[in-house]
Amino acid sequence: MPPVGTTVQDLFPSLSGNGDWPAMSGDIWGVLDPNSTEGLMAQLEKMLASLGSAMPEPQPGTVFDDSNGIIHVHSNAKIGPGVLIEGPAYIGENAEIRQGAYVRKGSWICSRAVVGHCTETKHSVLLPDAKAPHFNYVGDSILGSGVNLGAGCKLSNLRNDGRNILIRDADTGELLEDSGLRKFGAILGEGVQLGCNVVTNPGTIMGMESGAWPNVTVSGLIKPGQTVKE
Numbered sequence: 001m002p003p004v005g006t007t008v009q010d011l012f013p014s015l016s017g018n019g020d021w022p023a024m025s026g027d028i029w030g031v032l033d034p035n036s037t038e039g040l041m042a043q044l045e046k047m048l049a050s051l052g053s054a055m056p057e058p059q060p061g062t063v064f065d066d067s068n069g070i071i072h073v074h075s076n077a078k079i080g081p082g083v084l085i086e087g088p089a090y091i092g093e094n095a096e097i098r099q100g101a102y103v104r105k106g107s108w109i110c111s112r113a114v115v116g117h118c119t120e121t122k123h124s125v126l127l128p129d130a131k132a133p134h135f136n137y138v139g140d141s142i143l144g145s146g147v148n149l150g151a152g153c154k155l156s157n158l159r160n161d162g163r164n165i166l167i168r169d170a171d172t173g174e175l176l177e178d179s180g181l182r183k184f185g186a187i188l189g190e191g192v193q194l195g196c197n198v199v200t201n202p203g204t205i206m207g208m209e210s211g212a213w214p215n216v217t218v219s220g221l222i223k224p225g226q227t228v229k230e
Contacts, residue, residue: 002027003167003176005207005221011189012127012144013208020092020110021127024142028187029167029179029203032123032140034106040123041106044088048072051090059083069105095126098133113143122157124185141185143192150196150214157185157202165203170220170228179203189224 008015008024015021022043024031033039048070055064055071059081064071069088073079077091080099085091089103092111097103101115106123109115113126116133123140126132130143132153139157143149159165165184167177186200189207195214200206207224218228 003221005223006167006187006205010224011187011205011208014145014190015127019128020090022108022125027177027179028142029181029184029205031125031142032181032184034123034183040108040125041088044090044106044108045069048088048090074111092128123183139185140181140183142187144188144190144208146191147188147193149194150198152197153194154199155185155204156199157183159202167203167205168220170218170222170226173220176221186218194218 006028008028022031022040031040034041051072053070055073061082063084066087071085071087071089073091074093076093078096082100083097085103086105088105089107091109094112095109096114098116100118102120104122107121108125110126110128112129114131114133115121119132119136121138124138125142127145129145130147132138132149134151136149137154141155165179165181166175167179168175184203186204191209192206193211195212197215198212199217201219204218206222209224210222210226212218212228216228
């Protein structure tokens with residue numbers, strides 16, 4: 001039984017069965033397991049095999065590296081100059097990849113999402129209308145619809161000691177679950193807003209409409225609507 005507040009319905013209630021995003025159920029972080037047959041990478045590769053390769057004429061300095069997997073960029077997506085996209089990767093309708101972004105393998109960028117200037121994504125999902133617009137790092141993470149990362153936000157995805165990432169209650173520190181994952185950044189529910197230079201520790205889960213003030217470090221399971229101030 002997933003901890004209270006961590007189901008797909010808790011975090012992403014606007015998702016329906018149809019759309020350009022991966023299927024998620026049960027322990028929602030399970031989709032971030034790179035070895036799972038139901039994980040992000042497996043679902044992405046299956047979808048890309050169906051869609052086939054699609055890459056626009058590159059802007060100056062832009063590189064599409066499909067040596068390790070298919071890249072599919074929707075015809076209405078905007079890809080700026082100086083972007084590097086590594087396959088397997090999917091860029092959805094009206095998504096925007098801005099100048100100097102680095103889209104690493106396993107990136108699933110849904111419709112109208114933004115990967116901004118000098119932002120790096122890796123093995124992550126940006127659900128429709130999620131934004132990582134300025135100098136962000138998004139590793140092994142899921143950003144819900146309407147999420148916005150302030151400039152310089154980093155979603156840390158690896159413990160210094162390399163051990164499995166644990167999910168804890170943010171208020172009490174109580175252990176809720178061992179994720180079983182060595183790499184797991186953050187799962188941000190719909191409408192989460194992070195101020196500039198926020199850092200989330202590995203295994204952070206933030207409920208809908210929660211947020212954090214600038215320059216704070218966030219850890220654990222954050223309740224819906226809660227604001228982390230220090």
